[in-house]
Structure formats: C-alpha cells, structure tokens
Amino acid sequence: MSLPTTGLPRAEVLARLNQLRAKDLAARGGRTFAYVYDPARPDIDELGHEVYASYLDVNGLDPTVFPSLLAMENDVVDITRRHLGSTTAVGSFTSGGTESIILAVKAARDRAGIERGQVVLPVTAHAAFQKACHYLGLEAVLVDVDPATFRAVPSLVAEAVTERTVLLVASAASYAHGVVDPVEEIAAIGLERGIPVHVDGCIGGWLLPYFRRLGVDVPAFDFRVPGVTSMSVDLHKYAYSPKGASVVLYDDAALRRKQFYACADWTGYTMINATVQSTKSGGPLAAAWAVLHAVGDDGYLELARQTLEATRRLVEGVAKVDGLRVLGEPEMALVAIASDSSDSAVDVFVLCDEMNARGWYVQPQLGYRGLPASMHLTLTASSDAVVDDLLVDLAVAVEAARGVTVGDASLLAAVQGLDPDSLGDDVLATLLPLAGIEPGEGLPERMAAINTLLEAMPMRLRERLLIEFLGLLFTPGDDADAR
Numbered sequence: 433m434s435l436p437t438t439g440l441p442r443a444e445v446l447a448r449l450n451q452l453r454a455k456d457l458a459a460r461g462g463r464t465f466a467y468v469y470d471p472a473r474p475d476i477d478e479l480g481h482e483v484y485a486s487y488l489d490v491n492g493l494d495p496t497v498f499p500s501l502l503a504m505e506n507d508v509v510d511i512t513r514r515h516l517g518s519t520t521a522v523g524s525f526t527s528g529g530t531e532s533i534i535l536a537v538k539a540a541r542d543r544a545g546i547e548r549g550q551v552v553l554p555v556t557a558h559a560a561f562q563k564a565c566h567y568l569g570l571e572a573v574l575v576d577v578d579p580a581t582f583r584a585v586p587s588l589v590a591e592a593v594t595e596r597t598v599l600l601v602a603s604a605a606s607y608a609h610g611v612v613d614p615v616e617e618i619a620a621i622g623l624e625r626g627i628p629v630h631v632d633g634c635i636g637g638w639l640l641p642y643f644r645r646l647g648v649d650v651p652a653f654d655f656r657v658p659g660v661t662s663m664s665v666d667l668h669k670y671a672y673s674p675k676g677a678s679v680v681l682y683d684d685a686a687l688r689r690k691q692f693y694a695c696a697d698w699t700g701y702t703m704i705n706a707t708v709q710s711t712k713s714g715g716p717l718a719a720a721w722a723v724l725h726a727v728g729d730d731g732y733l734e735l736a737r738q739t740l741e742a743t744r745r746l747v748e749g750v751a752k753v754d755g756l757r758v759l760g761e762p763e764m765a766l767v768a769i770a771s772d773s774s775d776s777a778v779d780v781f782v783l784c785d786e787m788n789a790r791g792w793y794v795q796p797q798l799g800y801r802g803l804p805a806s807m808h809l810t811l812t813a814s815s816d817a818v819v820d821d822l823l824v825d826l827a828v829a830v831e832a833a834r835g836v837t838v839g840d841a842s843l844l845a846a847v848q849g850l851d852p853d854s855l856g857d858d859v860l861a862t863l864l865p866l867a868g869i870e871p872g873e874g875l876p877e878r879m880a881a882i883n884t885l886l887e888a889m890p891m892r893l894r895e896r897l898l899i900e901f902l903g904l905l906f907t908p909g910d911d912a913d914a915r
C-alpha cells in the first residue's frame with residue numbers, strides 16, 4: 433500500500449477503518465474469553481476513552497515537565513501497593529505485564545551483578561519471564577509443577593537454586609490454570625537463600641483481594657508475605673483500565689533503583705528513564721488514574737462479585753458435561769477445561785473450533801510436559817450475563833466434537849522426529865503449508881489440525897515455526913491497495 437497522494441476525507445478514513453475492523457473479535461459483549469477485559473460498564477469505558485484521548489499528546493518522557501503525570505503515577509502506585517498489603521513499597525507505571533516483568537527481572541539481575549544469572553521459573557509462570565531472560569542475557573531454569581493442582585512445588589524450586597540464581601518467581605495467579613502458587617513457601621526459600629522473589633500478580637493481583645473478601649480461600653500472596661520483594665499487577669486486566677496499564681512494585685527502593693536507567697553520555701538531553709519506553713503517551717496512565725477513581729472500592733467489589741458468580745456457574749456447569757473436566761481448582765476467574773481422562777473422545781482443539789463456530793472466542797492451550805491440552809476461558813464481569821448461554825452451546829459443541837479426530841498420523845509422526853536445529857529457514861517455510869497455513873491467506877477458520885501438529889512438534893520446532901509464521905503475517909502485500 434502506498435501513501436495516498438492527497439489526504440483522504442475524514443469520513444473515508446473512518447469508513448476504511450471500519451471495514452478493517454469487521455473481522456476483529458468483539459472486545460465488548462462478553463463472548464470473547466481471552467485478550468479483553470469487559471466490565472460491562474459503558475460509563476467506565478467512556479470515561480477511560482475520553483481521558484485517554486485527552487492525554488494522548490502528553491509525553492511521559494520527562495516527569496518534571498508534565499507534573500500531572502508524575503502526580504498521577506504516584507497516586508496509582510500508592511493505590512496499588514495498598515491493595516497489595518504495603519504502604520511503603522515503591523514502583524513504576526508501565527505499559528503492561530510484560531514490561532513490568534522485564535523491569536523486575538532487570539532489577540534482580542543488576543542487584544545480583546553476576547555473569548549469566550539464572551531465574552527459577554515454575555513452568556506455569558508467564559512466558560514473559562522467559563522473554564525477559566532472553567532479552568537480558570539470563571538463563572531461565574524451568575521447574576515442573578504439581579500435575580494435579582498445577583501449582584509450583586516449593587521443593588523443586590529449592591532444588592533448582594544455584595549460586596547463579598538471581599530471582600525466584602511465583603504466580604498469583606497463573607494464566608493457564610488460574611491457580612495461586614504457594615507463595616509463602618517459595619518466599620521462605622528466597623529469604624533463607626538471600627534471593628529476591630517476584631510474585632506475578634499481573635492477572636490476579638487486582639482481582640484476588642476482592643475474591644478473598646467475597647469468601648474465596650485465597651492464600652497469602654502479596655507484600656505481607658515475608659520474602660516477597662517485587663510484584664507486578666496489570667491495571668488493564670481486572671482493574672478495567674484501557675490497555676497499556678500495569679504497575680511494578682518493589683518492597684525496597686534500592687531494588688527499584690536497579691530498574692532505572694540514566695544516560696548523560698551523548699550529545700542530547702540527559703536521559704532518565706524509569707521504564708523501558710522513553711517517549712510514552714500520557715493516555716494510559718491518565719485513563720488508569722481516572723478509571724480507578726471512578727470505579728472505587730465498592731465498584732470493584734461488585735465487578736468481582738459478578739465475575740466470581742460467572743466463574744462458579746461455569747465450573748459447576750462444566751462438571752455436568754460428560755467428557756469434560758476443569759483442570760485444578762482455580763482461585764481466579766481463569767478456567768482451563770480439558771477432556772475427561774476417562775473419556776478422551778472429546779478433542780479440546782476440535783471443541784475450541786466448535787465453540788468459535790458458535791460465536792464464542794475461547795483459547796486453545798497446547799499440552800506441555802505431560803500437562804494436558806485445554807480450552808482456556810478468562811471470565812470478566814461481562815461473563816455473568818452470558819455464561820448460561822455459553823453452557824448451552826458448550827453442551828451442543830461437545831456433542832459435535834465427540835469422536836472427531838484431526839491430524840494425519842504419518843505427518844504427526846514425521847514432525848515428532850524433526851530436529852529443529854538442523855532445519856534451515858527455507859525448509860521450515862515448506863512446513864507451513866503442511867500445517868494448513870498458506871502465504872497471504874491468514875489462518876484457517878478451523879485450527880484443530882494446526883494445534884494438533886504444533887503440539888506434536890519438539891518445542892524448539894514449534895517456536896521456530898511460529899516465528900516463520902509471524903514473518904509471513906507481517907509481510908506487506910500489494911493486495912492491501914485493492915482492499
């Protein structure tokens with residue numbers, strides 16, 4: 433696509449955008465059970481959008497020249513730390529969970545100051561930690577979790593600690609199964625060995641305190657636990673702020689200092705950055721500040737009550753469906769549904785396709801290290817109004833999926849035997865059409881065969897193929913002009 437020679441009229445630009453959006457998932461309405469967090473409160477959405485837009489042009493690069501941003505960031509950090517059991521922690525507002533995690537890992541790395549440090553990660557810890565290790569020259573040491581509860585096993589974490597360990601990680605809660613790790617035990621290991629412990633509350637940190645107030649048995653997971661040194665909590669998840677809003681917190685200002693970056697050694701302005709981004713819009717911070725104030729504690733409790741109610745109805749409903757089970761006992765509004773081990777006739781990847789075909793977006797999770805494949809649902813306050821309809825469709829979808837198998841056995845066997853490191857990029861590219869992915873065509877509507885093939889592959893091959901796929905997706909084509 434080339435730049436229009438003459439600027440298009442506003443109406444034309446908006447019409448083209450609307451056309452582009454036609455195939456997007458619905459961000460509101462409750463039928464999308466991943467990626468979006470819907471409070472079912474148009475008033476909150478409107479306020480967030482309005483404030484976001486009003487601060488779009490303000491630059492968070494320098495907190496001294498836009499003091500309103502500085503004041504709002506201090507407010508948001510204060511609100512968040514109090515929510516997580518501390519009146520003394522310090523922190524930063526960041527663009528999202530991944531940035532918060534990268535910064536916490538960097539702080540731990542620089543605190544330790546050792547060569548090629550290690551981060552001990554239960555396999556259920558979010559992939560953002562492995563990304564952080566990758567970016568920061570650290571080694572991720574993965575440890576198995578309990579296969580029945582999907583929680584980290586403290587003894588395995590302790591065994592993985594070495595002289596080079598710079599950080600231990602626990603999740604509250606994990607994304608895939610919605611369970612809270614035994615934070616007290618893991619933090620005790622950190623205390624004893626003098627190693628910082630990060631609790632990833634990106635998805636659970638805001639909601640879990642409300643769930644506890646509503647009677648859910650949520651174990652201790654925040655700064656009240658001795659040994660917890662840093663936490664991440666995303667406001668663009670269950671605090672329902674517009675996207676681009678997270679907070680990273682430290683129990684100690686000395687540790688946060690290791691997060692910061694300053695550079696005076698060049699010709700331009702003296703650069704002091706609290707976070708990864710330098711120039712950054714004030715929109716996400718201002719909107720988060722506004723949404724937190726407008727919803728308030730009572731409002732969040734009510735949103736949590738609706739979310740909990742929906743989650744309970746879903747879990748109870750799934751228990752009644754022949755052939756399905758919920759994995760573990762989630763404390764969060766995150767539910768992983770697997771095929772019942774006594775009845776493997778329901779392939780969850782086929783089930784995901786059947787649900788998608790009925791207008792529900794649910795997310796397939798591939799089997800991994802002996803843990804079963806599952807269908808993931810992130811519930812929000814908006815789920816309350818639709819979960820009964822979802823259960824009706826789920827029962828129908830299960831019958832449609834029952835007995836259906838996908839995947840060519842010889843192809844699956846062939847990919848299992850491939851050595852990812854000996855394959856060139858050109859060979860990898862030829863695997864994509866085998867998986868049903870054709871250049872310029874996007875993803876097929878039914879994904880079960882692709883997921884089955886990916887699941888059969890050695891992990892490194894999965895990763896390389898996905899990168900190949902990403903390259904294919906992000907290739908501008910001439911057809912964009914004709915759109």
Ligand SMILES: Cc1ncc(COP(=O)(O)O)c(C=O)c1O
Nearest residue numbers: 528529530558560606607634635
């Ligand atoms: C537990 C957990 N940590 C980290 C992240 C990463 O957050 P983000 O996608 O905002 O970077 C997520 C996202 O779902 C998460 O669930």
